[in-house]
Amino acid sequence: MEITLETASQVIDFLAALVLITSFAMLAQRRIYGLIHLFAWQGLFLAINTAFVGYMADKSHLFISAGLTLGLKVFLLPYIFYILVHRLNIRKEVENMVNIPTLMFIGIALVILSYYVTAPVRELSTLMTRSTLTFALATVMMGLLMMITRRNAVTQVIGFLAMENSLFFAATSATYGMPLVVELGVALDILIAAFIFGIFFFHINTTFDSLDVDRMAKLKEDEMDE
Amino acid sequence: MSMDSFIIEALQVLLVIGLAPAFAGWVRTLKCWFQGRSTPGLFQPYRDLFKLFSKEVVLAYNASWIFRFTPYLLFGTAVLAGGIIPILSIDLPLAATADVIVLISLFAIARFFLALSGMDIGTAFGGMGSSREMMIASLAEPAMLMAIFTVSLVNKSTSLAEIVQVIYSGQLILRPSITFALIAFILIILAETGRIPVDNPATHLELTMIHEAMILEYSGRHLALIEWTSMMKLYLFVCLCIAAFAPWGIAVKGSLAALPAAFGFMVAKLGVAGLIIVLIETGLAKMRLFRVPEYLGVAFLLATLGMLSFFILD
């Protein structure tokens, strides 16, 4: 069925907004299970957006990467996190180092900053998805912010994977996705990374018998004075 | 370099060796007169030397070859210096061997070896004497050099024969720089030869003797040589002072005829110099050792003033 160009860009902008909302929600979320759900939703919106862009710009390889994202980020990874949280019986609620309102303000500031930063890209880009690049950069920054403000190792990893998601999102919005070889490679890397995170969780839990990151602060130099 | 300049040279050396004890005797007799004591006579030093030469030499067990070599070296340097300083005449074959700085260093070798022999036996007095002698010497040298520097500035040379030549030919003008240098030089001579204000030559009292402490262990002919050298040293320093500041009456041309007159002038000047030394010695008492740096500081100040006044005034 024929979809006009500007309705397509409206749909893409809507999906991008949804992805942004989910990353804001992940920043504010207190419970781990909720965090995993939001991560899955973000993966879903991303997959739909990629598939839609693939359909509109009739780029076949985008469908493959959409499928990959769907399989990996919506089903496989959340499932792994469920098992980990259950097996290592991690404390459910996640305390936050910075209170939520200030986090929200920082998030908004990041969106404004990324708008200012991606201005030249928008003028130059002729693609319909050019306006979503701003949201992509914002979600990357918020992924980083999430890793900074969380105390638990699992939440840090979720922040890291959220960042990878938004990078994938930036790729589709800036250049209709990178060549297939690169897309597959990136997906493979993320899979291996997730697998290694799993191994790490077991190691950390056995040695520190808690996944609290503050335990791991022995390698420091500031108080060893002469 | 005619034959008779060699003769004059030989005469001068003999004169220095022979006349030095007489000058020392003259200074001692003057002191006795001033202090109302009866004098042993002008030629008492000769009798002392003769007595010492015939006495037996007693050495410590651990005295090394330096202890026995030093008296001869002292005598050698003194005689060599006597041959260089223009006392009777200017054109001496040895005159070119050394200028004023080298002369001071000749006396420095003598002092170096004397200090070493003082420490050789390993008694407390020897070490004390050497240590104090070297302290005084190290403060006297810069002052001495500044005085000589002023003289050489005025006369455009540091070799004594040339200085005497310039003063002799030039007319007598009273320069403040030269007077400052002369006073500084006199102060330094008293320090170098160990006269009263700095060191007492006549006593063996531990606290006051510096030069005497070093030669405490000497005896027999060694002691004689050292005594003779110290007399010669006093004589040579006075002649050095006369040559640098008041050389009138010295035999300028190489002729033998002028020698008797030069000899007469020299004896007169030495008499006056002896008088000045004795006046200072009877007038002053020996200073405490750590007042000597100020005394030599004054000498240095005067010499530097002389040098500065030379540049500023003329």
Place this chain on the structure above:
Amino acid sequence: MNNSETLLLFLVIPFISAAILAVVGDRKLAPEVNIACSTATFAASVALAVEYCLNGPMLAGGNLFFVDALNIFLAVLTSFVSMTTAVFSRRYMRREREHGRVDHVAMRYYHVMFQMFIFSMILSLMSNNIGLLWIATELATLTTVLLVSLYRTPTAIEAAWKYFILCGVGIALALFGTVLVYFAAEKVLGEGGEAMLWTNLNMVGGQLEPTILSLAFVFMMVGYGAKVGLVPLHNWLPDAHSEGPTPISALLSGLLLNIALYSIIRCKALVDASTKTSYAGDMMMAFGIISVLVAGFSILRQKDIKRMFAYSSIEHMGIATFAFGLGGTLATFAGLLHLLMHSLTKSAVFFTAGHAAQINGTQEMDKIKGLFKSNPLVGWSLMFGVMALAGMPPFGIFTSEFMILTATIQQAPIWSLFLLIGLGVAFAGLIRVVQPMVSGEAPDYQEPIKAAHLPVIIHLAIVLIMGLYIPGFLNQWFNTAVEMLK
């Protein structure tokens, strides 16, 4: 640009050897196999180098991989150092096994990941596609993370975790930079894989959009800069390089930092061509100077021997970054020479530090004493290694520092003062610390070990020779690379 099979062979060998070692695992001959595979890789790289000398730059694998002056010299260096590290790790790891610090599974994992790590480094050097370069660098991080935590001690796991997270974040930002470069290249070179190839990008550098590229360079600089260990992104490096087993620390410090800096240099050439200003160079110089100063001063207070050498790596990477940032034939030539010299010296120094730690049973520098007496060869190689590292002349590092300092005086004299302070303090720190380790009486708690001296002697000999005489072919390589990067 003719095609080359040896390049494919060169890429495939480490991958196959990883597979072989997966099978061989921890049997008796595993270390020997590991050495054989690394030697094969090195032989392939030499063959490739000879072929490059004969018929110039080459492409391969549907121009997915390429060879030019810059990456051939790094590839040969990487495979050579991997070979010598394999030789060193045979004796080192056997002793670690005897002391029970690593078990059967860990050794198998160690050998497989050793070869995978070499494969990923060579892949990132040889890849023509900037996306593939990113993937290979990410792979390098993944392979070494668990190696750093091989000993399972709390500090090892903490170091590995920090290494993983910080480098992961860095690499992610680099991916964003790669996307932006691809976006700018797409405008000129059209869709598909063509726009991501270094060869095409270098040719068309002038027409790319300057603002996009400068933005991309910011992301690339922070991304790969984290991998190079430039201050303020350096915090993971001292922990990761000091907690892992010594062969891995040697590879990390010696080679992986070069690979990361290699990508930044390539990107800088691109940005310079398009923006025609010294924007990228100035940023690199700033990062370089801060790294030299901070690392120089923190060397003064280190207590652990491998941590100190990790900080020295940060300092030397800072100097190299500063040299490439300064630009100009002299500074770029010196930068390349500095990379070569630093890799050889740093790996040799890590080998001797590993031996010294094993002899004394600890990495605490206060407890390592009297190496001259107990094990003269280890003692003297540690002393000469540190002298080379500190920049004493007969060694190569002084040559490159000489060129860098003189180039700085002529082009940017004010920076030379900071370089002097950084180098001087690092010199004093290094010598002050190494002196008690080598001299004095040997304490009783030392146990004699059979040390692998050959790699150390070869490395230091090459560094000494390079300090006085640079062979013709290498000089020619450097000059062509300098023309590209200037």
Place this chain on the structure above:
Amino acid sequence: MNYDPITIALSSVVLLLGTALIAPLFRRSRNTLINISFILASIASFCVVAAGYYAVETAVVSTATLPIGLPGLPFHIRLDALAGFFLVVVGLLSFFVSIYSIGYVKGYAGHRSVTSLVVFYCLFIAGMLMVVLADDAFCFLVAWELMAAASYFLVMFENERAENRKAALLYLVVAHVGAIAILFAFGILAGFSSGDVFSGYTFDAMRKAEIPVYWATAAFFLSFLGFCAKAGVIPLHVWLPEAHPAAPSNVSALMSGVMLKTAIYGIIRVTFDIIHVFPWWWGSIVLTLGLISMVMGVLYALMQHDLKKLLAYHSVENIGIILVGIGLSMIFISFKLPLLAALGLIAGLYHTINHAVFKGLLFMGAGAVLHATGERNMEEMGGLIHKMPWTAAMFLVACLSISALPPFNGFVSEWLTFQAFLLSPALPNRILILLIPLGAALLALSGALAAACFVKAFGVTFLGHWRGHHRPHVHEVDWTMRAGMVMAGVTCLLLGILPTIFIDWVDVIAEQFVGSTISLSASQYGWMWLTPVSYERASYSGIIVFIGILVVVAAAYALLHVKPGMIRRSHIWDCGFQKINSRMQYNATSFAQPIRRIFGFLFRIRESVEQAPHAGHKAFPKKITYYLSVKDRIWKWLYKPIVDSSFWLSRQAGRLQQGRIQTYLLYSFITILALLVFLR
């Protein structure tokens, strides 16, 4: 191969490097190792002396390039008159010390492996020779630091004692900072030459490049700072009295004797040869630093009671004297007075070779004493003249030379420096005329203080009774050590009594750098008399003074021994109370007490006397302990602040590494944001 000097010099450097390489092969048999390597080293040094002598004699400038070096900048080698002279200086003392070392190092052979000493000894001499031969910045710096590294390992040879290690570290750090300063100076000088990237670094290019005054001043002061760090001029001298005593004595003889001279060579090469036109105030700064080092050096030396530390401080003094000569010639040349400049430069060069010889002899003597008694502290020695007559005699010759006493060489160069001072009124600048004579007074003061110091050194070590607690079996050193010392002693005497021949030989350097020579006027009155400017001005004949004294002494001896007077030996007079013991002698500290009281304000002196109260009356203490510490003020003013501030800065740098992963992530977050905002 043809026998031009540069090939001989290079072949001897290669011979030295070869010896260094093959030495470890003879590790097993220690004696053969020592014999072979030191004989080869002495042969090499002798060839170097020959090459240097020939180069200065014919004043031909020969250059060569070695295959090694940077691609665009192979090692340039140049052998002109100046390099030839310094080759002779280095070669001469290395020859003496190598022969001396054969005996000396055997003393070590007993309890320590000697290969590292031999290897680095050869590398050290090779490094010094390369420094003198180098003709481009890179080769110069490589040789410079090779020399520093080799001597660092030699200072570290006895590394059991902690203070040796501290001294070695201080030495290497100061040397390295100096080298970097020199590198900067060459960088500046190279910046202004035309041609491609590397051509600017050869000294020829630097000579041709015309450098703006501002940059030339910066280059001069940087290089001067670097060379002063190596020469041990006052503010940067602290490493010298620590490092030289720590090294084995044959090495400290070389370090004090010739290594400091390479810094003097550097100053002359950069100032007179490369920059060659400069304002007058450079010279006055060099002169002032020289004077300060001279006086402070000798005063510090007087306070020491460690024999080798005393000699090391004297190197600071003598380097000061050399700098005074060079400073004066720089002032004269900048006021276009070439004859006086030639006199100053020749005085400086003459003192360079004199100091090399007599300081080498002093350290060899000290080494012999250390070798025989195992003791360095003068308070524990005494009466060695009876057991070690040869060493005592040679040490005495060296003491006379260093105290600038006539028949010996020390006096001639100081006398020439005095003549240069006394000619200063020829300067047009009024202020200088007033100030320079004060410098002459300081020179006289330091000469006299040196005499006092060496009376103390010789007297306390060799004369009197043995002061130490246990009395070791002291014996004279073996013939190789004596041969080395006697050769150096004879050279001291020859240089002292034949100045005119030396000046004729060396004046080609003055001709090359300042355009005029003094050799014509120097031997105008006959070869026996040295008349620097003119016969009327000043004249000195070493040989007549020497023969004169000998003749008179012989005559007096003969006259007094015509009838053989008997010498009776007996005990010293002990004023009647109990027997005199060895503690009643003057020792080093008490000898220097008067001078310490006068010049005490220059040091940080802490003196205290504790009396252990006797059970009975306070007036009869059981035990009195006297504590004295004389510290160098420069440590507190210059070095402690630098060290403290660097450790403070390193603590701040440590605060970056706080251990929590969140802070590290925050750093990268802030970096990326800052870069994005500011650099867009």
